[in-house]
Structure formats: C-alpha cells, structure tokens
C-alpha cells in the first residue's frame with residue numbers, strides 16, 4: 001500500500017492547469033458547486049463541493065504534462081514510496097466483510113492503481129489460506145510493474161490502462177487512487193462494468209476538507225489529489241451512480257501507520273477517528289451524513305447484486 005498521504009502539494013502556474021469546468025468531474029452534474037476550500041491563489045484554485053454527489057473536486061484540473069513531471073519526481077523519490085509494514089494486516093481488514101469471496105472456482109482480482117500489487121497479492125494469499133487451491137489471477141493497473149508471485153496458485157499481470165484489463169472480476173480494489181484521477185467519472189463507471197455479479201468493491205479516499213477548513217495552510221497535496229470523497233459522498237455512491245449494489249461497509253479508513261513507525265501520527269489518527277467509529281456503532285444503520293467528519297479518510301465495501 002502506497003502511503004499517498006505523504007505527498008506534498010506544489011503551487012501550479014496558469015499554464016499547468018486547464019480552464020475550470022462547470023460540471024462536477026465525479027458525477028457530471030452541472031449544478032453550481034460551492035467553494036469549500038482555497039487550495040492556492042494566483043491562479044486561484046479551490047475545492048468545490050457538488051450538491052448532487054457530495055464529493056469535492058478541484059475547480060481547475062492539472063494538465064497531463066504537469067502530472068507526468070510531478071509523478072516522475074514522486075517515483076524517483078524512494079522515501080515517498082514508503083509502503084506499510086504490514087500489507088497482510090491491511091489485506092485482512094479489507095476482506096473481513098467479504099464472506100462470499102471464497103469459492104471453488106478461480107478468482108479474479110482487479111487492483112486499480114495498486115502500485116506493484118502487494119495488497120492484492122496479500123489478499124490472494126489470505127484467501128488461499130482459507131479456501132485452498134482455487135487459483136487467483138490479479139490484474140494490476142499502474143505505471144509500476146507488478147511484483148513477482150511467490151505462489152504457484154497466484155498469477156499477476158500488469159496493465160498500464162484500465163481499457164487493457166479483461167473484466168469479470170470477483171473483487172475490485174481502488175485504494176487511495178480515485179482522488180488522483182481528474183476525469184474520475186469514466187473510471188468509476190468503467191470499474192462498475194468490470195465487476196461480475198456478486199463481486200465486491202473496496203475503495204479508500206481522502207476525506208480531508210473538514211480538517212483543512214479548521215487548519216490554515218493545510219496541504220491537500222494538489223495536484224496529486226484533485227478530489228476529496230467523504231462519508232456523505234460514499235453513503236450516496238450507489239444511488240449517485242445507479243449501481244445494482246449494496247453498501248456493506250462505510251466508515252473512517254484504517255490508520256495507515258503503526259505506533260512503532262510513527263507514534264504521534266498514529267495516536268492523532270486514532271483520536272480523530274474514534275468518535276466516528278463510536279457514532280457509527282450507536283447510529284446503525286449509518287445516516288447519509290454522519291456528524292463527525294474529522295477523520296482524514298473514508299473507506300467503503302460494496303457488493304454487486306448477484307442477479308444484475
């Protein structure tokens with residue numbers, strides 16, 4: 001798992017960004033959007049909140065060549081490619097609500113923006129420990145090459161673009177990636193078409209705007225992150241995209257660091273997320289707009305209907 005929250009934002013010039021779009025890049029609604037946070041001045045770039053899908057997106061999207069330069073630097077910096085020390089723990093956390101995932105036939109996993117596919121690989125290993133020899137194929141969509149498989153039952157294939165993948169997936173992962181994609185509407189719609197009936201979908205995104213509004217000069221890490229998708233967005237997601245799916249989990253995301261790696265950051269994250277977990281526990285089923293929003297990140301598990 002890439003620690004994307006450690007990116008640093010940069011000030012962008014007028015030639016780095018495309019003109020502002022009227023439509024919400026997440027749901028394509030053309031309703032006027034409210035400015036909720038200023039990312040930078042000269043040129044002004046703000047985060048705008050969509051009244052339909054409740055996601056926030058940058059008013060101006062970065063151009064492709066700026067992103068190419070930015071990510072070239074990102075990939076060159078090994079410190080920024082820090083991975084979590086425990087992909088196995090994260091994998092168990094992701095699959096815990098997915099009781100229907102094990103089966104006798106070979107499974108197919110799509111890891112969109114999954115780096116070298118380590119999280120999907122750890123998930124596959126965990127599933128095989130439970131269910132035996134069904135065989136698992138993983139397609140990883142990323143600029144990075146996939147890791148080698150150390151298990152004859154697991155195959156990994158790297159794809160540069162979403163259009164290169166096969167489809168008919170049992171599990172689709174989009175962990176800490178949707179916030180990076182300027183034209184994210186097409187990606188979300190494509191991911192939904194690649195799921196087989198009964199498939200699971202896991203997503204994790206930053207939910208930083210409420211925190212950013214409290215703390216002056218908060219770095220939303222633009223142009224890396226161009227969207228902010230929190231509880232009210234994800235609790236409407238199935239409805240917004242008219243998916244034949246149900247939301248199984250919608251909660252503050254897992255804390256990325258451990259006490260040993262980063263004690264202060266880990267404790268701060270725990271303290272911020274705790275009220276959200278308590279709220280969810282006492283107000284089940286979760287309301288569309290939970291009260292506590294200072295959590296930094298959100299995650300969901302959906303399951304597509306079997307008869308769609």
Ligand SMILES: [Zn+2]
Nearest residue numbers: 024027050053
């Ligand atoms: Zn929208």
